[in-house]
Amino acid sequence: MTTGPTPALPAPPSDTAQRLNQAMKRLRARLRAESGQHATGLTATQLAVLAEVVREGPVTAARLAALEHVTPQAIAQSLAVLKAAGLVHGAPDPRDGRRKLISADPSAGALIERLLAGRASFLARAITQVVRPEERADLEKAVELLERLAGAEIHPHIP
Numbered sequence: 001m002t003t004g005p006t007p008a009l010p011a012p013p014s015d016t017a018q019r020l021n022q023a024m025k026r027l028r029a030r031l032r033a034e035s036g037q038h039a040t041g042l043t044a045t046q047l048a049v050l051a052e053v054v055r056e057g058p059v060t061a062a063r064l065a066a067l068e069h070v071t072p073q074a075i076a077q078s079l080a081v082l083k084a085a086g087l088v089h090g091a092p093d094p095r096d097g098r099r100k101l102i103s104a105d106p107s108a109g110a111l112i113e114r115l116l117a118g119r120a121s122f123l124a125r126a127i128t129q130v131v132r133p134e135e136r137a138d139l140e141k142a143v144e145l146l147e148r149l150a151g152a153e154i155h156p157h158i159p
Contacts, residue, residue: 031122031123032044034119035115035116035119036118040111041085042085046078046082047112047115048068049064049078049079050082050088050112052064053082053102053104053108054108054109058101059101060099060101060102061076061079061100079102086105087104087108088102088104088105089102089103090102090103
């Protein structure tokens with residue numbers, strides 16, 4: 001009795017994790033380039049902070065640090081650059097004058113919107129040109145899996 005080719009075994013999770021990490025790094029770099037992010041002169045970190053200020057509305061630096069999972073010092077550095085660029089400004093909190101609330105300039109919202117639209121436009125064109133129609137369901141499934149991975153609550157492995 002002859003049998004067909006043996007189906008390939010799935011790669012170990014560590015190999016898949018390496019490939020996924022590399023693919024995500026390449027895609028992030030491509031999205032930055034395609035969106036025009038490099039032309040802003042701002043780092044990815046500074047733009048992430050700016051996007052949070054735009055999303056959150058008036059917000060404290062402490063809240064930004066918590067949202068971005070960085071130190072208050074890192075937020076202060078990013079905010080200094082964003083203030084110098086005229087993209088954010090601080091004002092005393094009307095409920096607690098000891099605190100400052102950081103707000104986005106309208107130009108900041110337009111900038112973030114333009115960058116996000118550039119990324120989405122590139123991805124839509126790439127999907128249209130690279131992903132065959134019969135693969136679209138696979139892509140939807142991959143997106144679902146990536147969303148689950150992004151939201152995973154992983155506990156450290158204890159041997």
